[in-house]
Amino acid sequence: MGCEDQQNTPKSSLRIQDIAVLMQDHCRMLDPAKVERIINEFVQGGPERMQLVSDFDYTITKQRTEDGSVVPSSFGIFNACQSLPESFKTESDKLYHKYRPIEIDPHMPIPEKVQYMVEWWTKSGALATGFPFDQSEIDQIASKYKNALRERTHEFFADLQRLAIPTLVFSAGLGNSVVSVLRQANVMHPNVKVVSNFLQFRNGLLDGFQQPMIHTFNKNETVLDGSEYYNLVHTRDHIIVMGDSLGDADMASGVPASSHIIKIGFLFDHVEANMDKYMKTFDIVLVDDQTMDVPRALLALIEKQHQLKQQSTAESSL
Numbered sequence: 001m002g003c004e005d006q007q008n009t010p011k012s013s014l015r016i017q018d019i020a021v022l023m024q025d026h027c028r029m030l031d032p033a034k035v036e037r038i039i040n041e042f043v044q045g046g047p048e049r050m051q052l053v054s055d056f057d058y059t060i061t062k063q064r065t066e067d068g069s070v071v072p073s074s075f076g077i078f079n080a081c082q083s084l085p086e087s088f089k090t091e092s093d094k095l096y097h098k099y100r101p102i103e104i105d106p107h108m109p110i111p112e113k114v115q116y117m118v119e120w121w122t123k124s125g126a127l128a129t130g131f132p133f134d135q136s137e138i139d140q141i142a143s144k145y146k147n148a149l150r151e152r153t154h155e156f157f158a159d160l161q162r163l164a165i166p167t168l169v170f171s172a173g174l175g176n177s178v179v180s181v182l183r184q185a186n187v188m189h190p191n192v193k194v195v196s197n198f199l200q201f202r203n204g205l206l207d208g209f210q211q212p213m214i215h216t217f218n219k220n221e222t223v224l225d226g227s228e229y230y231n232l233v234h235t236r237d238h239i240i241v242m243g244d245s246l247g248d249a250d251m252a253s254g255v256p257a258s259s260h261i262i263k264i265g266f267l268f269d270h271v272e273a274n275m276d277k278y279m280k281t282f283d284i285v286l287v288d289d290q291t292m293d294v295p296r297a298l299l300a301l302i303e304k305q306h307q308l309k310q311q312s313t314a315e316s317s318l
């Protein structure tokens with residue numbers, strides 16, 4: 001009977017203590033039983049039901065590099081372009097110093113923050129208007145950072161492609177930089193879609209960002225409603241979400257409530273002060289982990305079971 005199945009976990013199901021990567025000291029879970037249950041759902045459902053949604057800045061790129069060099073954000077890559085007018089740099093810095101504290105203010109309610117964020121992205125788009133600009137400038141700077149991706153990112157994207165898992169890279173940053181880094185790192189496979197803010201051109205001059213604006217607090221699948229990508233993934237109800245900021249945990253909030261979601265949070269800054277919130281927000285919290293090993297391990301479990309199923313189907317049809 002169905003209810004019996006739920007109570008008595010089948011013998012073949014995975015136990016969390018047997019998944020070595022999840023037992024590492026720096027891998028924290030508030031509710032390991034929940035993670036175990038969802039992993040078993042993922043493994044049973046197979047790759048056809050999976051989708052991945054990931055942030056870009058400091059989630060696909062490293063939070064800390066071996067040689068201590070700083071990795072710029074996607075907006076940072078744009079700002080480093082030599083041909084931008086001097087006034088762009090000074091004005092854009094001013095905006096950053098005004099709005100960044102609001103973005104991360106732990107006391108201001110989110111609805112109030114939203115209007116400020118819309119203001120920030122709008123003013124930033126207005127600054128990026130009225131002068132010539134060439135994508136090759138971004139490409140040149142991005143080429144320096146294609147090695148700043150987490151260890152095993154290349155293998156991770158190859159896994160996702162092999163398993164035909166739709167992969168959404170969701171960024172409130174600058175899409176032109178995101179795509180440029182991913183391309184030059186050779187991970188921009190056909191199953192990868194970048195939803196972000198892209199530069200717009202008019203009469204050969206820069207003309208701000210294309211619509212819809214993606215800011216910190218609308219970065220979820222509700223902005224994709226009715227889009228081509230939404231149609232591709234809305235039946236994929238097994239979701240891995242990855243991010244380094246608390247807001248990233250909501251990236252899949254537009255999906256049906258019946259979905260199973262594992263949220264992986266990469267925590268690096270102010271570990272002690274942030275730990276509580278990260279533990280409550282993400283199912284798996286990785287402290288100073290600069291690799292893709294944990295998400296890869298989840299995919300490996302899914303793939304292994306999938307191969308077993310395929311083998312047994314092949315054998316039974318002999």
Ligand code: MG7
Nearest residue numbers: 057073075076096120121124172173216
């Ligand atoms: N962020 C948002 N805006 C800007 C901008 O115009 N310039 C710079 N340098 N940074 C910006 O990756 C998304 C993050 O980028 C920051 C409009 C915000 O902090 C946002 O979370």
Ligand code: MG
Nearest residue numbers: 055057058244
């Ligand atoms: Mg980020």
